[in-house]
Amino acid sequence: MACTVHVASPLREYTRGAASVHARGHTLEALLADLDRRYPGIRFRMVDEQQRIRRHIRIFVGTQETHDLRQAIAPRQPVHLICALSGG
Amino acid sequence: MATTTLWIGTRKGAFALRADARRRRWSLRGPQFLGHIIHHIVQDPREPRTLLMAARTGHLGPTVYRSVDRGREWREAPSPPAFRAAKAGEPARAVERVFWLTPGHAQHPGEWYAGSSPAGLFRSQDGGSSWSPVAGFNDHPMFPQWAPGLKTPDGELLHSILVDPRDPKHLYLAISVGGVFESVDGGGDWAPLNEGVAADFLPDPNAAYGHDPHCVVQHPLQPDRLYQQNHCGIYRLDRPAKRWQRIGRAMPARIGDVGFPIVTHPRDPHTAWVLPMDGTKAWPRTSVAGKPAVYQTHNGGTTWRRRDRGLPRASAWHTVLRQAMCHDGQPRLGLYFGTTGGEVWASTDAGESWRCIAQRLPEIYCLSAARH
Numbered sequence: 001m002a003c004t005v006h007v008a009s010p011l012r013e014y015t016r017g018a019a020s021v022h023a024r025g026h027t028l029e030a031l032l033a034d035l036d037r038r039y040p041g042i043r044f045r046m047v048d049e050q051q052r053i054r055r056h057i058r059i060f061v062g063t064q065e066t067h068d069l070r071q072a073i074a075p076r077q078p079v080h081l082i083c084a085l086s087g088g
Numbered sequence: 089m090a091t092t093t094l095w096i097g098t099r100k101g102a103f104a105l106r107a108d109a110r111r112r113r114w115s116l117r118g119p120q121f122l123g124h125i126i127h128h129i130v131q132d133p134r135e136p137r138t139l140l141m142a143a144r145t146g147h148l149g150p151t152v153y154r155s156v157d158r159g160r161e162w163r164e165a166p167s168p169p170a171f172r173a174a175k176a177g178e179p180a181r182a183v184e185r186v187f188w189l190t191p192g193h194a195q196h197p198g199e200w201y202a203g204s205s206p207a208g209l210f211r212s213q214d215g216g217s218s219w220s221p222v223a224g225f226n227d228h229p230m231f232p233q234w235a236p237g238l239k240t241p242d243g244e245l246l247h248s249i250l251v252d253p254r255d256p257k258h259l260y261l262a263i264s265v266g267g268v269f270e271s272v273d274g275g276g277d278w279a280p281l282n283e284g285v286a287a288d289f290l291p292d293p294n295a296a297y298g299h300d301p302h303c304v305v306q307h308p309l310q311p312d313r314l315y316q317q318n319h320c321g322i323y324r325l326d327r328p329a330k331r332w333q334r335i336g337r338a339m340p341a342r343i344g345d346v347g348f349p350i351v352t353h354p355r356d357p358h359t360a361w362v363l364p365m366d367g368t369k370a371w372p373r374t375s376v377a378g379k380p381a382v383y384q385t386h387n388g389g390t391t392w393r394r395r396d397r398g399l400p401r402a403s404a405w406h407t408v409l410r411q412a413m414c415h416d417g418q419p420r421l422g423l424y425f426g427t428t429g430g431e432v433w434a435s436t437d438a439g440e441s442w443r444c445i446a447q448r449l450p451e452i453y454c455l456s457a458a459r460h
Contacts (some may be wrong), residue, residue, distance in 0.1 A: 010123075010147050041164050045148035048182035049170035056147040083147035 001075040005035060008083040014042040023079075028061060029069040031079060046081065058082040090459040092416040094424055095139070095159070096432065100450035102141060104159060111422055111436045114445045120162070121153075128411055130189045131458035132215075134197050139458065140216045142186035142202065150186045152202065155214045166267030167218035169202045169210035179237065181206060181226075188411075189216075191250040193256035203246030207235035207263045209275065219264045224276040225261070225269070234297050235266045236278070247410065248304035252311050260314070262301035264410075267298075268316065284332035286320035302348045303410040310357040313388075317350035317362055317410075324389050335389025339364065339399055343376050343383070343394075349413035353421065353438070358388045361395075361439055363425060376403040382423070384439050398442035399433065406431075411454035418459075426452030433436065 002022040007015050015021050023038060025031030026084040036043035046057045053059060053067055061071050073079065094105040094114075101119035106245040108114075124143045132138040139159050144150040152169065174180040183204040192199025192211075202210040202219060209222040225231065233243050245264045257274035260281070267282040280297040287299045300319035309312040312327040322336030322345045329390035336345025346367030348457035353359035361384050366372045375381070381396035407428040421438040430449035435442045 008147075040166060041151070044168060044170070047149065048149060049172075050174055050180035050182050052180070052182065054147075054149050082185055085146040087146070 003031070003076055004078045005031070006078060006080045008081055010083045011042060011045065011081060014039040014045075014072060026073060027069070028059065028066060028071040028073060028079070031073055032069070056083060056085045058084050090418070092422060093159075093460060094414075094416075094432065095129040095131075095454075095456050095458055096446075096449065096452055097129050097454035098424055098430070098450035098452050099125055099412075102126045102143075102371050102414075103130060103449060105432060105446055111418075111434070112415075116446055120159075125185075126453060127185055127187050128454050129456055130188045130191065131456065132200075134191065134194055135215075136458070136460060138215065140189050140200060142189055144185055150183050150204070152186055152189070152216055152219070157244045158458070160356075165212075165219065166215050169204055169208070169219040170221070172221055172223075173210055181208065183208060184243060186210075187245050188247040188249060190251065192309060193251050193409045194253065196256055199256075201251070201259075203249055203261065205243040206237055207244040207246040207266060207432070209246060209249070209261060211275070222275045224271065224273075225278050228278055230278075234269065235263055238265055240265060248301065250304065252306070253308055254311055260304065260306065262304045262316075264302060264319070265298065265300045267297040267299040268301050268304060281325075281330060282332070283330050284325075284334070285316070285318055285323060286334070288320050292434075293296070303350050305350055305352050305360075306378045307352050307357040308354055312358045313352075315350050315352055315360050317347050319346065319367070319428075321345045322347070322350065322362055322389065334391070335385070338385075338390060340391050340394075343381075344368070348373075348408060348410040349425070351413050351415055351423065354415060354417050356386075359384065359386050360389070360425060361385075361413070362392075363413060365407065369380060372405075373407050375407075378403050378405050380404050380406045382425075382435075382439050382442070395435075395439045396442070397440065398435075405429075409453055411456070412452050414455050414457050416457035416459065422457070424455055424457065426455040428452060444447040 023035040092107045096103040101122040103118035105114045128142040139155045141153040152165040164437040169395040171181040188203035190201045198215045209225040211218045250260040259271045269278045303317045314325045323332035339345040383392045387458045413425040423435045432446040434445045
């Protein structure tokens with residue numbers, strides 16, 4: 001079952017401008033892998049080579065923020081990919 | 089005659105200044121990648137239509153873009169520089185910024201090197217599309233001592249990757265802070281090369297590594313000659329000697345010999361230029377006394393001459409970063425520098441006189457000349 005992924009504006013160069021897209025996965029890891037298949041390169045901008053979510057990326061599954069790629073995703077549960085940075 | 093384009097990487101995007109045939113008029117293009125942090129833009133001398141760009145944003149991880157049409161269109165590397173997955177008990181290193189790009193040897197088309205922060209060396213053999221860590225350096229048994237992960241503001245920066253034009257296996261690199269290192273086997277093994285270089289911030293005046301090279305250049309026609317602008321002075325090294333000579337001692341004492349960039353004349357190994365900055369007290373890193381000047385040597389650093397005609401006479405607190413000064417290789421040599429205040433200054437008489445050719449750009453991180 002595909003879920004809706006809401007994409008922050010800095011990442012939309014990968015989604016051809018789309019603010020929300022669909023991807024499949026029962027875990028955040030699987031969902032990001034599917035997202036990267038559809039939009040190559042998007043995952044590495046959010047998750048580093050040690051499989052850590054980058055410092056200025058916040059990921060919400062439903063309304064709960066998660067830092068764990070093993071986080072389960074329920075069918076139809078929305079995912080928000082948010083870029084958070086302070087400063088000029 | 090080839091025309092010159094200056095590629096400008098800034099904290100907020102990439103710009104290009106294109107010269108007319110006489111380099112009197114410059115037209116500004118851009119921004120491209122507005123809002124992206126651009127650390128380096130480099131033309132491929134083996135394939136001049138190709139450019140590589142090292143970029144990231146405040147939010148997103150680091151990457152590399154490639155253009156094969158002189159910078160009109162850019163495509164992201166499918167596999168940007170990244171460390172290998174950490175084994176149990178190892179520090180989990182992740183590239184925070186791709187800081188430096190160097191084209192490989194002329195005999196190895198498609199080969200590129202990249203330096204990162206935290207310090208890491210990476211190589212591509214397909215024109216910059218896919219990158220692999222250079223294990224001989226990143227996993228060297230001494231790496232934890234050479235690059236212990238100092239928490240300087242931008243982390244340890246790996247830069248000044250030099251490929252000997254006579255031998256693709258002979259490489260140099262520099263880490264700020266860490267020192268200069270050399271490999272003679274294509275990156276399989278490395279050794280420090282810092283003898284004679286001061287490290288005033290270390291307790292051991294004879295430390296083998298831990299120095300702070302800001303910029304190292306190799307003369308293309310006399311590759312045994314290296315120049316180094318260090319946090320602690322200006323140096324020259326003529327291989328096979330291993331001891332750097334502090335040629336900055338000949339600079340005026342009131343100016344000092346601290347700076348970020350150093351540029352050598354592409355056809356004269358005895359000529360080089362530096363842009364001194366204030367390295368006193370709190371290290372403001374601005375032009376000394378607010379009066380920017382380029383200093384030039386014609387004799388390998390025995391003497392230096394001030395070159396400031398056309399530059400502001402006062403109240404110009406420029407900072408020029410290590411990648412932000414370059415030449416254009418033209419017969420009548422053009423020299424250029426970009427400031428953190430968003431100005432680009434040009435000299436088309438090899439540094440004799442200067443004029444401002446762009447203002448009000450974002451903070452300039454890098455400047456490089458491309459010839460088309």
